Amino acid sequence: MFLLAKSGQGFRYPKVRPSYLHVSAGICVAAIMLFIYFPLYPILNESALISVTIFNFLFIFLLFPLEGPLFRKVYLLVAGNIVGLAWHFIKSSFGATSVFYLGADTLKIITVIIGPIIDLVWIVSVWSLGLSMLASTKRRNEGDGGRKN
Amino acid sequence: MILVLNLIFVLLAIFMSAYLARHYIFTLTALYRQNEQTHHAPHDTTNQPAVSVLIPARNEEKVIGRILQRMTELTYPKEKLEVIVTDDASTDQTSRIAEEFAKKHEYIKVVHRSLEEGGKGKPAALNHGFKYVKGEIVYCFDADYYPQRDILEKLTVCFKDPKVGAVQGRVTVLNEPDTLVTRLVALERTGGYRVDQFARDDLGLIPQFGGTVGGFRRSLIESLGGWDVDMFAEDTDLTFKVYFAGYKIRYVNDAECYEEAVEDWQSYWRQRSRWAKGHMQCAFRHLWPLLKSKNLRLREKIDGFLLLNVYFVPILVGLAWILGATLFLIYPPSWIKILWVFVPLSIYSSVGNFAPFFEVGIGAYLDGRERIYWLIPLLALTFVFNMLICTKALMDLCVSKITGKKRHGWTKTLHNGRGNCYISNYNKFE
Numbered sequence: 001m002f003l004l005a006k007s008g009q010g011f012r013y014p015k016v017r018p019s020y021l022h023v024s025a026g027i028c029v030a031a032i033m034l035f036i037y038f039p040l041y042p043i044l045n046e047s048a049l050i051s052v053t054i055f056n057f058l059f060i061f062l063l064f065p066l067e068g069p070l071f072r073k074v075y076l077l078v079a080g081n082i083v084g085l086a087w088h089f090i091k092s093s094f095g096a097t098s099v100f101y102l103g104a105d106t107l108k109i110i111t112v113i114i115g116p117i118i119d120l121v122w123i124v125s126v127w128s129l130g131l132s133m134l135a136s137t138k139r140r141n142e143g144d145g146g147r148k149n
Numbered sequence: 150m151i152l153v154l155n156l157i158f159v160l161l162a163i164f165m166s167a168y169l170a171r172h173y174i175f176t177l178t179a180l181y182r183q184n185e186q187t188h189h190a191p192h193d194t195t196n197q198p199a200v201s202v203l204i205p206a207r208n209e210e211k212v213i214g215r216i217l218q219r220m221t222e223l224t225y226p227k228e229k230l231e232v233i234v235t236d237d238a239s240t241d242q243t244s245r246i247a248e249e250f251a252k253k254h255e256y257i258k259v260v261h262r263s264l265e266e267g268g269k270g271k272p273a274a275l276n277h278g279f280k281y282v283k284g285e286i287v288y289c290f291d292a293d294y295y296p297q298r299d300i301l302e303k304l305t306v307c308f309k310d311p312k313v314g315a316v317q318g319r320v321t322v323l324n325e326p327d328t329l330v331t332r333l334v335a336l337e338r339t340g341g342y343r344v345d346q347f348a349r350d351d352l353g354l355i356p357q358f359g360g361t362v363g364g365f366r367r368s369l370i371e372s373l374g375g376w377d378v379d380m381f382a383e384d385t386d387l388t389f390k391v392y393f394a395g396y397k398i399r400y401v402n403d404a405e406c407y408e409e410a411v412e413d414w415q416s417y418w419r420q421r422s423r424w425a426k427g428h429m430q431c432a433f434r435h436l437w438p439l440l441k442s443k444n445l446r447l448r449e450k451i452d453g454f455l456l457l458n459v460y461f462v463p464i465l466v467g468l469a470w471i472l473g474a475t476l477f478l479i480y481p482p483s484w485i486k487i488l489w490v491f492v493p494l495s496i497y498s499s500v501g502n503f504a505p506f507f508e509v510g511i512g513a514y515l516d517g518r519e520r521i522y523w524l525i526p527l528l529a530l531t532f533v534f535n536m537l538i539c540t541k542a543l544m545d546l547c548v549s550k551i552t553g554k555k556r557h558g559w560t561k562t563l564h565n566g567r568g569n570c571y572i573s574n575y576n577k578f579e
Binding site: 018058061062065066108109112113117120121124125127128129131132134135136138139 | 176177180181470474477478506507510511513514517518519520522523525526529
């Protein structure tokens with residue numbers, strides 16, 4: 001909360017040094033996962049693949065360079081992908097069940113209108129969760145765990 | 150017809166992706182180039198020009214005492230400091246409280262506007278106060294703000310560069326824990342200042358003057374003719390006038406100042422509606438001069454173009470959403486599935502002056518925050534709100550253009566002074 005007190009003492013912030021090695025490792029992990037996804041194409045449609053790719057892109061290029069153990073980042077990336085796939089399967093199952101009650105056309109309209117938001121819910125949430133965990137690690141490493149905000 | 154609609158959809162997708170790319174570049178810049186700001190220098194005690202602080206106030210009895218007390222605690226040499234409170238025909242105790250401070254401290258002055266001449270808005274009050282200014286550099290602070298003690302030193306150091314015409318400090322929310330709205334506003338501020346403004350300054354683009362927590366060269370304001378009383382966003386208007394005049398604006402992230410953020414959705418609507426109208430007014434006024442200006446480099450023109458149009462983005466995102474859904478249902482070509490991705494991504498991108506979720510998250514990370522990330526998904530609420538606000542603002546602006554009605558009044562946010570309870574906590578840390 002009290003940013004003034006923290007940063008008001010000096011003119012320099014601690015520099016964030018990007019970890020390019022972690023980024024490279026993240027790209028490799030994401031590539032491996034994509035190779036696994038492609039054979040599943042009929043089950044995983046374009047919508048699922050695109051949303052997972054966006055998540056991977058934002059996660060690898062914005063969170064992997066940050067301070068934190070590589071193992072944790074890879075774990076979060078894989079977990080995020082699993083959540084994304086699970087989200088897609090739940091959505092598809094819900095759609096398949098709803099067709100019976102709503103009809104294919106109604107469901108299509110609903111999916112098209114709210115689909116973009118629905119897909120982004122998991123991306124933003126899981127990405128934020130990953131950042132939160134990395135920030136906690138950073139704070140612990142700095143030995144300043146008192147400022148909870 | 151379908152072809153035309155498809156073309157419009159593609160153009161909208163390109164427009165939105167331009168904003169996305171811009172914010173992605175800003176985020177990376179804030180993360181990895183943060184030690185390269187040239188004005189990050191120790192306080193220079195040999196370069197302390199006479200400065201004046203303008204505080205326009207209309208019925209601010211709950212908060213005026215707080216900022217005036219803070220003015221007395223500033224570390225800037227008092228013999229070079231002048232504080233001018235413009236009491237804009239207040240009907241409460243604002244005038245009395247300010248006069249009490251003026252009696253005790255000779256560098257604090259209060260100028261009054263009568264009931265007849267007062268109440269015509271913040272720009273008019275600033276222009277009135279400006280008549281009494283003697284300092285070489287003129288700073289503006291809103292009455293509900295609470296700056297660092299050494300904020301003037303941090304901001305003034307930028308004016309060593311003769312090309313710098315104005316400077317802007319960072320705004321942080323004081324009453325963040327109060328409500329969901331204050332927390333979301335705090336998130337927006339984090340993205341907007343810690344990443345957005347910081348990166349624009351670092352990349353040599355156009356950091357925006359926010360109307361408060363910032364200052365100008367007095368000579369520049371005089372040459373520009375002061376604040377335009379007809380503008381809803383006189384700060385954005387001045388930002389572009391400064392650049393057209395051949396000067397630039399610097400943003401100083403370390404010069405922090407607290408504000409009392411709006412606490413409920415109704416106040417949020419009013420405030421953002423004013424900002425949206427003002428920004429759109431500026432877009433209509435400055436787009437063409439921006440493109441023609443010889444004082445701006447190409448990258449500044451591109452950034453200025455995107456900055457001026459930022460409040461149209463929520464409307465265009467809504468339009469793209471409706472258009473995309475319609476095309477998808479009546480004539481679903483395969484490529485629209487790919488472009489459809491830009492709609493949700495843009496929802497979190499450049500809505501109003503807000504940042505996309507990753508920009509806000511990285512801003513919070515750079516501030517050393519831990520828990521606030523949980524609220525990031527709720528920024529979608531502000532998106533929906535801003536889509537409505539900006540659409541209505543555009544309609545209002547069109548109506549006022551047709552009817553010829555101009556702005557002449559305060560459309561201010563009411564401050565209840567509840568942020569005072571955080572000041573004592575803050576002082577313990579200082």
